[in-house]
Amino acid sequence: xxxxxxxxxxxxxxxxxxxxxxALLLFIVLTVNAYLTxxxxxxxxxxxxxxxxxxxxxxxxxxxxxxxxxxxLKEDPTPAGVDKFTYFLAPLMALALALTxxxxxxxxxxxxxIFGQNISxxxxxxxxxxxxxxxxxxxxxxxxxxAGWSSNSKYPLLGGLRSSxxxxxxxxxxxxxxxxxxxxxxxxxxxDIINAQAHHPERGILGWNIWPQILxxxxxxxxxxxxxxxxxxxxxxxxxxxxxxFHTEYASFKFAMFFIAEYTSMITVSCLCTIMFFGxxxxxxxxxxxxxxxxxxxxxxxxxxxxxxxxxxxETIFGRIILPGVGTAITAIGALxxxxxxxxxxxxxxxxxxxxxxxxxxxxxxxxxxxxxxRYDQLMSFGWKLLLPxxxxxxxxxxxxxxxxxxxxxxxxL
Amino acid sequence: MADAQELGQPVTPQLAIFFVxxxxxxxxxxxxxxxxxxxxxxxxxIVVMIALAGLYLLMGSExxxxxxxxxxxxxxxxxxxxVIMLLNAGAEERTNVSKLAGVAGIPLxxxxxxxxxxxxxxxxxxxxxxxxxxTLANTKEISMMLFKDFVYPFELTSFxxxxxxxxxxxxxxxxxx
Numbered sequence: 001x002x003x004x005x006x007x008x009x010x011x012x013x014x015x016x017x018x019x020x021x022x023a024l025l026l027f028i029v030l031t032v033n034a035y036l037t038x039x040x041x042x043x044x045x046x047x048x049x050x051x052x053x054x055x056x057x058x059x060x061x062x063x064x065x066x067x068x069x070x071x072x073l074k075e076d077p078t079p080a081g082v083d084k085f086t087y088f089l090a091p092l093m094a095l096a097l098a099l100t101x102x103x104x105x106x107x108x109x110x111x112x113x114i115f116g117q118n119i120s121x122x123x124x125x126x127x128x129x130x131x132x133x134x135x136x137x138x139x140x141x142x143x144x145x146x147a148g149w150s151s152n153s154k155y156p157l158l159g160g161l162r163s164s165x166x167x168x169x170x171x172x173x174x175x176x177x178x179x180x181x182x183x184x185x186x187x188x189x190x191x192d193i194i195n196a197q198a199h200h201p202e203r204g205i206l207g208w209n210i211w212p213q214i215l216x217x218x219x220x221x222x223x224x225x226x227x228x229x230x231x232x233x234x235x236x237x238x239x240x241x242x243x244x245x246f247h248t249e250y251a252s253f254k255f256a257m258f259f260i261a262e263y264t265s266m267i268t269v270s271c272l273c274t275i276m277f278f279g280x281x282x283x284x285x286x287x288x289x290x291x292x293x294x295x296x297x298x299x300x301x302x303x304x305x306x307x308x309x310x311x312x313x314x315e316t317i318f319g320r321i322i323l324p325g326v327g328t329a330i331t332a333i334g335a336l337x338x339x340x341x342x343x344x345x346x347x348x349x350x351x352x353x354x355x356x357x358x359x360x361x362x363x364x365x366x367x368x369x370x371x372x373x374x375r376y377d378q379l380m381s382f383g384w385k386l387l388l389p390x391x392x393x394x395x396x397x398x399x400x401x402x403x404x405x406x407x408x409x410x411x412x413x414l
Numbered sequence: 415m416a417d418a419q420e421l422g423q424p425v426t427p428q429l430a431i432f433f434v435x436x437x438x439x440x441x442x443x444x445x446x447x448x449x450x451x452x453x454x455x456x457x458x459x460i461v462v463m464i465a466l467a468g469l470y471l472l473m474g475s476e477x478x479x480x481x482x483x484x485x486x487x488x489x490x491x492x493x494x495x496x497v498i499m500l501l502n503a504g505a506e507e508r509t510n511v512s513k514l515a516g517v518a519g520i521p522l523x524x525x526x527x528x529x530x531x532x533x534x535x536x537x538x539x540x541x542x543x544x545x546x547x548x549t550l551a552n553t554k555e556i557s558m559m560l561f562k563d564f565v566y567p568f569e570l571t572s573f574x575x576x577x578x579x580x581x582x583x584x585x586x587x588x589x590x591x
Contacts, residue, residue: 131476132476138492139487141488142495145492160499168493171489188553
């Protein structure tokens, strides 16, 4: 029995590894999504001198679970006169496409060796990585547009129309702004793009694409925020004008699917910014500074100790039990990283990647807490008259520089 | 005889995927014609586009597949959907079918099908070669072809598109004044 099982496992090892990786990544992404809502509510609340979620669990940490249960248990009415097929298809499409795009992101440089298998961090390592992502983005417009149309209601229709116009307009700038990075890397593959930024390991942060491509980065980030329908570009769901825009007529878990799709695309965009402009998993320090390898522990241990200290003084008994436990776990992980140098070395790439992604997610939330919404005509003229010309200029400048630079070097040497 | 031998070959996974994608494309195309509502027709066309992209991927040309989805599946079809939504077009009404369509259309369609089938049957070998080699795929080779071998036709096409864009702008401007 056991021998037949092991032979089955070894015969289908590759496909089993893929299935496990997909399941694991889905679980991680959905959990991160849930806690991203908590993080967003907390940060925006503190920006506005409020507490944010505070009642469900210590520091409101169980709020996402409560929200999830609520989404599942709410009544799910289908409004009269909707186009049934499209009405059900739209949230599915939005969620499926958003989750698919995560599969292309590589999460670390070195493969993991477990059970004699080389498990690379990331699901699909495509030659056309970035193009595949743009293909998925191009299709994700339909989720929003069809939701708006099929609801048979005027506010969703207006929201759907706005979003299709907005996403088509900003997709051009989004695609053009990446061309500079692709020219520098000479590849569409995301791993190649990161490795191209590591040509001079001693330069550290100075070798990243952000310096030569700062114009491209600005265009990319603005266009990407517009593509994900986030503040200040959340015209498709402008509460003050359109009730809730394209998802007004959606309730219960169908609404949650749109919500998860939006937060997943936030994560994807943060991953892309990190990979293309901020060196992906590369450390910002020169490669010879090996003492920076202890940085994950230096961050984790004090944070864990702070959580313990905070937990002991927490007002509820539940919090006084849970928080010190979590803090001890974080401290222990930090300490273990010091004790096992190979593990610590392996963790470096993913650590820097995740740290940078976290910073971008914070910027997203920060913008939500600070910026007012664009007016619709401003949005259109901004996209077409400023962002698109700028990104095209960036392509011309980068291509020219790549052409002239070797000549200039030769000339100086002579 | 050669055809019979090829049909007798065992079904490779590639061939199976080809038939699945081809079936999806054909069903999508039929549904495009048979659907009563323009949005459903547009959705069917998107399905056809994506199935075609899958076929390109099967032939090993990743770049063409991605561009197929970005340009046709994304940009162009979004504009279709956008216009249908903007006009808020309802379901089509059945009108009296033109008699000419029945008399001339069906024989013409059958003739076209026959010609296409004959042409494809003749060029069987080259299609097989394309399926197996997968060398026409590379992004670099495609760009070399576009910007070296076919640079003048390519530039001429871009010029045509530019003219069309200018025409659209002129038409849109006239309404204002």
